[in-house]
Amino acid sequence: MEHLPQIKLEVADLSCSRDDRLLFSGLNFSLSPGQVLLLEGSNGSGKTTLLRVLCGFREADDGQIFWSGQPITESTFFADTAYVGHADGTKKELTVAENLRFALALSRSGKYSIEAALEKVQLAGYDDNLVQTLSAGQKRRVSLARLLITDKILWILDEPFTSLDRQGITLIENLIYEHVKQGGMVILTSHHDLSLPQMNLQRIHLDSCH
C-alpha cells in the first residue's frame, strides 16, 4: 500500500437528523494512517447513518468531510475506501471466486491473491461454491477477503463481528491490526468489546454528540 504522507480524514461540524430526530450534531474528528476509530452508541443512535454519510450514500444536514484537505467528492476518497455494511455486499448467485474477481476488476489489487485471501479467512477450497450456499459467517468472511485482495487505505466496517464465531472475531481483530500497522485506517461500529491492544484507537460515543 503506497500512501501519501499527508492523507487524513477530517470531519468538521457534521450534523444529521432522520425523521426530524437529531442523531448527531457538531461532530468533529480526524483520522490519520495507523489509526482506528470505534463508533459506539445505543441502537438507533446513528452509527450506521454516520458511516453511510461518510461513504457518500447519504448527505449530512450540515458540516464537511475532507480527505487530504479536499472535500471528499473532489478527492480520491471513494477510490481509497472500502465499505463493508450490514449486508455483506456479495452477489449470491456468483461463486466465491467470481465475487472476488469482480471486486478486483473494480479496484487496485492489494497484497493478497484471491487464493491467499481465502486461505487467510479460512475459506480455502470454497472458490467454486455459490455464495448463496454459504453460511452467514462464511459470507462475512468473503467480504473480509474482498478487503484483502484490494488496496484500500480506509476500511469502513459496520458491525463486522456479526455472525462470526470466536475464531472469526479474532481474525478480524488481526486483520485490523495488520492493516493499520501498514499505514491503513479503519472506522468501525461494534457492540462487541474490541480487543485491540497497542493500537491507536479513538472512540466516539454517538449518544453524547447532540
Ligand SMILES: Nc1ncnc2c1ncn2[C@@H]1O[C@H](COP(=O)(O)OP(=O)(O)OP(=O)(O)O)[C@@H](O)[C@H]1O
Ligand atoms: N431507511 C431509514 N429510513 C428512516 N429512518 C431510518 C432509516 N434507517 C435508519 N433510520 C433511523 O435513523 C436512526 C439511526 O439509525 P442507525 O441505523 O444509524 O442507528 P445505529 O446506531 O446504527 O443502530 P444499531 O446499533 O441498532 O445498528 C434510527 O432512529 C432509525 O430508526
